Amino acid sequence: MNSAELVQAGRLEEALAALQTEIRHKPEDTRLRLFLFQLNCILGRLDKALTQLQAIASLDAETMLMAQIFRPVIACELLRRDVFAGKRTPIIFGEPMEWVGLLVRANELIAKGEFTAAAELRAQAFDAAPATAGKINGEPFEWIADADSRFGPMLEAIIEGKYYWVPFCRVQKIESEKPSDLRDLVWMPVQFTWTNGGSVPGHIPVRYPGTEESADGPLRLARQTGWCQQAGDTFLGMGLRVLATDANEYSLLECRALELTPAA
Structure with a gap:
């Protein structure tokens, strides 16, 4: 099975190994390198995805545009991980309402494993939300x-x-x-x-x-x-x-x- 078939079968680590082999055989194949970027995103290997994105960014106008779009998207995904680890807080779109703050605090408690306390705050937030x-x-x-x-x-x-x-x-x-x-x-x-x-x-x-x-x-x-x-x-x-x-x-x-x- 080739890398695309392995992805279709849900065998992602095997797909990654197969794709890396395919790229070694065809190092100039932009399509394969773009596939590697996307597979790394699926696997959460965001540093590898950024490296691959940088490698293909200068190949043509399409890959340059993709790099411009997805560099900041990947940076946001890394920040997102910190939010759910309780290390950062998200930006709230629009004027923050009181219930939004309760929900943010509830998620900070979830990150600490304090689920009962989080549930109490969340219930208040859900009751107040329109x-x-x-x-x-x-x-x-x-x-x-x-x-x-x-x-x-x-x-x-x-x-x-x-x-x-x-x-x-x-x-x-x-x-x-x-x-x-x-x-x-x-x-x-x-x-x-x-x-x-x-x-x-x-x-x-x-x-x-x-x-x-x-x-x-x-x-x-x-x-x-x-x-x-x-x-x-x-x-x-x-x-x-x-x-x-x-x-x-x-x-x-x-x-x-x-x-x-x-x-x-």
Whole structure:
């Protein structure tokens, strides 16, 4: 099996070894080196991914543009790791509301393993957060939340080289295309439209924090979602991000259009 077939089979470490061999045989093949960059992103080998990105950046206009886009995205992913290790705090998009601070503090407690205390703060945050109605792919709902307890009414986003937590109530619309490359399984490219009418491209992390450390190929390839329950109703996700509404659940990768109606 070649490297692409091994990735398709979810055998990622074997795919990496096969791809490295293929590159040794065809060192000038840009396509293989681009594949290596993306596979390193899937595996969470971000330093290696940056090295590979630097190596291919000067080859042509397409790879130069990719390097300009993904250098800051990778830097944000490294910061994201620190956030969920309790070492950093995220930037909040828009004027911070009191419940947002409670949710940030709850996640700091989760990083310390203090799940019961975190659950108390999170419950207060969820009670105070506004319910945001809207549609996903045309299907209506009365409220939406990330199914992972760390996020709830909050969305992770990478915008203009910065890592944000964005309250759903700040969003008017999120549009995306069907994933076409491995890197889209790590960071989904989207177009954000805000409640003030502004619009900007960005990325949403597809996988829950720490997924890259899993030995499970389908989780790392964002084909599945796994859950770990802590302290009663605390659910921490691995693999593919899931959005829950009062009507249904949706994997992030199937959401082509998310339209939200700000609370009155």
